[in-house]
Amino acid sequence: MFNKWRAQASIVLLLLLSVFSLPAFTEESITDLGLPLSSLEISKHAITIFPDGSNLPEGQGSVLEGKALYQSKCMMCHGEKGIEGPAARLAGSDGWFSFSDPLRILRIDKNPVLLISVGGLWPHATTIFDYTRRAMPHFAPKSLADNEVYALTAYILYLNGLVHKDLILNKQNLVKVSMPGKERSVVAWPE
Amino acid sequence: MLKTKTIKPAASGGLLDRRSFLLSGIALSSAYSLKALSASKAGEGRIDTDMPVWAKTPGHNDVEYGLPSEHEKHIKRIQAKNTPETSTFSMWHTPIENQRGIITPNGLHFSVNHNGIPEIDPQQHTLRIHGLVGRPLKFDMESLLRYPMVSAIHFLECAGNTAPNAVSLTALDQDCQELYGQISGAEWSGIPLKYLLKEAGIKPEAKWVIVEGADGGSHARSIPLEKLMDDAIVALYQNGERLRPSQGYPMRLLLPGWEGNTNVKWLTRLEVTDTPAYTKDESGLYSDILDSGEIQRFSFTMDVKSVITHPSGKQTLPDKKGFYEISGLAWSGHGKIKHVEVSADEGKTWAKAHLEGLVLSKSLTRFTIPWRWDGSATTLLSRATDEHGRVQPTRDQWRKKYASYSFNHYNGIQAWHINSDGRVENRYV
Numbered sequence: 001m002f003n004k005w006r007a008q009a010s011i012v013l014l015l016l017l018s019v020f021s022l023p024a025f026t027e028e029s030i031t032d033l034g035l036p037l038s039s040l041e042i043s044k045h046a047i048t049i050f051p052d053g054s055n056l057p058e059g060q061g062s063v064l065e066g067k068a069l070y071q072s073k074c075m076m077c078h079g080e081k082g083i084e085g086p087a088a089r090l091a092g093s094d095g096w097f098s099f100s101d102p103l104r105i106l107r108i109d110k111n112p113v114l115l116i117s118v119g120g121l122w123p124h125a126t127t128i129f130d131y132t133r134r135a136m137p138h139f140a141p142k143s144l145a146d147n148e149v150y151a152l153t154a155y156i157l158y159l160n161g162l163v164h165k166d167l168i169l170n171k172q173n174l175v176k177v178s179m180p181g182k183e184r185s186v187v188a189w190p191e
Numbered sequence: 192m193l194k195t196k197t198i199k200p201a202a203s204g205g206l207l208d209r210r211s212f213l214l215s216g217i218a219l220s221s222a223y224s225l226k227a228l229s230a231s232k233a234g235e236g237r238i239d240t241d242m243p244v245w246a247k248t249p250g251h252n253d254v255e256y257g258l259p260s261e262h263e264k265h266i267k268r269i270q271a272k273n274t275p276e277t278s279t280f281s282m283w284h285t286p287i288e289n290q291r292g293i294i295t296p297n298g299l300h301f302s303v304n305h306n307g308i309p310e311i312d313p314q315q316h317t318l319r320i321h322g323l324v325g326r327p328l329k330f331d332m333e334s335l336l337r338y339p340m341v342s343a344i345h346f347l348e349c350a351g352n353t354a355p356n357a358v359s360l361t362a363l364d365q366d367c368q369e370l371y372g373q374i375s376g377a378e379w380s381g382i383p384l385k386y387l388l389k390e391a392g393i394k395p396e397a398k399w400v401i402v403e404g405a406d407g408g409s410h411a412r413s414i415p416l417e418k419l420m421d422d423a424i425v426a427l428y429q430n431g432e433r434l435r436p437s438q439g440y441p442m443r444l445l446l447p448g449w450e451g452n453t454n455v456k457w458l459t460r461l462e463v464t465d466t467p468a469y470t471k472d473e474s475g476l477y478s479d480i481l482d483s484g485e486i487q488r489f490s491f492t493m494d495v496k497s498v499i500t501h502p503s504g505k506q507t508l509p510d511k512k513g514f515y516e517i518s519g520l521a522w523s524g525h526g527k528i529k530h531v532e533v534s535a536d537e538g539k540t541w542a543k544a545h546l547e548g549l550v551l552s553k554s555l556t557r558f559t560i561p562w563r564w565d566g567s568a569t570t571l572l573s574r575a576t577d578e579h580g581r582v583q584p585t586r587d588q589w590r591k592k593y594a595s596y597s598f599n600h601y602n603g604i605q606a607w608h609i610n611s612d613g614r615v616e617n618r619y620v
Contacts, residue, residue: 029389031338034320034328041329042321045460048401048411048468077277086275094480095596112273112354113476115596121486122474131471135306135408138278142409181474181486188479188490189415 049130053175056129060170061151063158069148070155073137082119082159085111087138091159094120119160123182125174129153150174201542204535204569206517207561209545268299269368279307279407282349283437284372287520288500292548293344293555295375297430302437303349303373305472306408309457313441316405318387318425322463325392332441335382341424342380343447346522346555348493349373350450350477350599356586357593357601362617366505370605370617371498374522376555379445380428385420388463393420397463401470402444405459412453413467414446418491422447425458448524448553449491450600452477480594495583496602497521497531497558497575508613512566517544518559523577528556530576535562537570537606537620544573568611570618574604586619 049055071080082090083101094117098104108114118128133149135141144152154169162177163169197215199208239247259266266289271282285301295301302308313332321327352373355363363370388400397416404410414423424445427433434440439456446453452472467473467489479487499519502508508515517535521528527550532541544558558573576582586603608618 029386029392031386031390033334033337034326034330034387034390035334037319037321037327037329039327042319042327045319046321046462047409048403048462048470050464050466051469052466077275086277088475094475095594111275112358112598113275115358115598116475118475121478121480122469123486123488124469124474127469127471127474130468134411135471138280138306138408141306141407184484184486186481186485186487188487190417191492 047130047134049126049133051124051126051175053126053171056126056171056174057146058171059146059150060168061147061149061154062168063151063154063163063165065148066151066153066155066158069144069152073144074152077138082156083107083114083117085114087111087113089114089117089119090156091119092117118156119162119180121181121184122179123185125153125157125162125177125179128156129174132156201560202534202536202540204540205563205565206533206535206540206542207563208542209559209561212561266299268301269372271369271372280305281307282373284368285375286368287371287374287498288367288503288506290500290520291518291557293376293520293551293557294430295377297377297432297435297438300375300377300429300435300438301347301349301373303351303451304406304437305410306406308437309406310436311405311441311457316441316459318442318459318461320387320391320461320463322400322461323394323397323465324388324463325394326390328387328391330387335425335427335442338382338386340380340382340427342378342428343422343424344376344378344549344551344554345445345447346374346376346493346553347445347451347454348496348522348524350452350493353496353601353603353605354598356603356605356617356619357589357598358596362619364505365617367498367500367503370504371500373451374520374555376520376522377429378431379424379426380431381424381426381442381445384423384425384444387425388416388419388461391463393463396465399464399467401460401462401464401468402453402455402458403460403462404439404455404457406457410455410457410472411468411470412455413464413470413473413489414444414453415489415491416463418446418449446491448493448526450477450493453491477599479599480597482591482593484594490600493522493524494600494602495521495523495525495528495575495577495581497528497573497583498605499533499571499573499607502571502609502615503607504615504617506615508564508609508615511611511613512564515562515564516559517562517571518547518557519544519573521556521558521573521575522554523575523579523581524553525577525579525581527552527578528558528575529578529580531556531558532574532576533558533560534572534574535569538572541574564609566611569609570620571607571609572604572620 077087501518544560
């Protein structure tokens with residue numbers, strides 16, 4: 001009787017081990033109410049694009065296409081050149097002063113966020129794609145198709161003088177764009 | 192009776208020693224007098240002759256969800272005007288100068304919403320964990336409510352709290368709510384996140400987790416796994432009730448001591464990785480520009496800071512001189528407040544304030560000190576030190592570290608100038 005129970009227990013143990021032998025769990029969990037998450041479901045929700053380009057979708061978009069999209073969907077908040085506001089600056093340097101935008105100080109007075117700039121601070125072009133796709137235009141987030149996001153990213157990079165006006169942006173050449181904000185970066189973590 | 196002679200000064204400028212002050216009897220009612228009963232014939236007297244109307248009529252019934260008194264209606268949040276009107280990016284400031292104790296009422300807790308407040312149906316809300324885990328998992332509301340929960344009192348502060356004092360060349364005439372309204376304190380209850388991460392099984396190479404909300408902008412931040420396995424809470428309750436929509440209903444991440452923006456509201460997805468994602472907010476808005484021009488990223492912890500709330504900016508002291516209790520709030524994202532010093536003579540002399548009530552780690556801490564104002568113009572300062580010996584810098588010391596336009600993580604010593612007419616003004620010293 002005892003032996004039979006033991007035999008059964010070791011089979012269960014073996015089964016458990018074979019199911020969970022892949023990952024090295026740091027510590028055992030006492031709770032077990034989570035349900036399995038399928039790879040299909042993950043692929044539908046994992047929208048983060050990483051600086052090495054991983055998770056960038058297929059597709060492409062040109063600076064020219066981006067310009068047209070920008071003028072109809074973004075310009076009213078970010079300004080024709082991406083510097084006028086009222087919403088965040090997409091182009092040019094960060095800070096109070098700028099030769100390319102002599103009126104900046106007046107704009108900052110009305111919209112303090114114009115102190116910062118995508119072109120001045122952001123270290124990775126992948127973030128422009130990531131953020132535009134998840135959050136812009138502000139009144140209709142997630143309404144853009146991947147090709148449109150490539151085109152808009154290309155146009156924002158063009159407004160910053162970082163790419164040629166003939167560029168057709170895709171997942172291969174997006175990661176190759178180097179942003180001015182990268183060299184200036186220092187990291188405060190770990191403290 | 193004012194036995195002023197027995198009250199010792201704690202520093203100059205009228206700061207009083209609390210112990211001798213309490214012993215002196217001034218803290219007790221000094222106007223202890225009996226009102227003579229009005230003369231009337233025996234048996235004919237009524238007790239309603241000198242009573243207010245509410246003591247002579249029955250009151251009304253209670254309601255399902257209580258609201259503050261009609262007389263307190265003016266105590267409300269204000270919306271800061273520094274986000275574009277064309278957008279749903281909004282900042283609501285807490286009237287911190289009206290708060291006593293260390294807990295902010297839920298309806299007054301500050302909120303910063305980058306893309307509006309979503310109305311989430313909890314039945315349809317899912318929390319997903321995937322990436323470098325053994326078993327990708329999802330949790331619904333019903334099962335999460337069955338998990339073991341903890342409660343902890345913590346402050347939340349936006350990285351941009353007090354930004355005007357960081358960047359404005361001259362001290363703007365603003366009140367506590369405008370300058371310090373992006374901080375609040377609450378008791379948060381929920382599930383230690385490590386339970387959920389352990390259940391999914393963290394792989395050894397994991398170092399970061401990309402944490403995401405279910406709002407319109409899918410707000411996301413990269414958070415070191417170390418913090419999430421330490422004291423992070425998936426908060427479901429705030430001050431005893433389920434979160435308000437503007438605080439992340441049905442759930443938010445709570446990272447004690449870390450900048451507000453990392454405490455992702457409407458929490459829906461955790462992607463475990465070996466690298467940060469450099470999301471929008473860690474690329475620009477929530478970075479610090481150093482004096483060298485370098486861009487400092489991932490400066491998560493809110494440093495030691497304090498502010499005198501009573502009295503504070505734009506208030507007018509009701510009496511030209513006399514007794515006041517100075518009171519304020521101190522906090523540190525690194526741990527407990529060890530002491531707070533107050534000066535009533537623009538920093539020439541300092542006295543240690545009394546830490547009132549609970550002194551908790553990464554929580555608002557109330558300080559008080561008795562003060563007798565002599566009616567002349569002066570400046571009040573407060574300087575907090577935490578248990579690790581971190582001391583609040585002066586504004587100049589803080590400024591030296593950052594570019595002139597860097598506005599996050601400002602924790603310089605606050606100065607309130609008291610004019611001789613009793614008006615209180617923001618000041619740089």
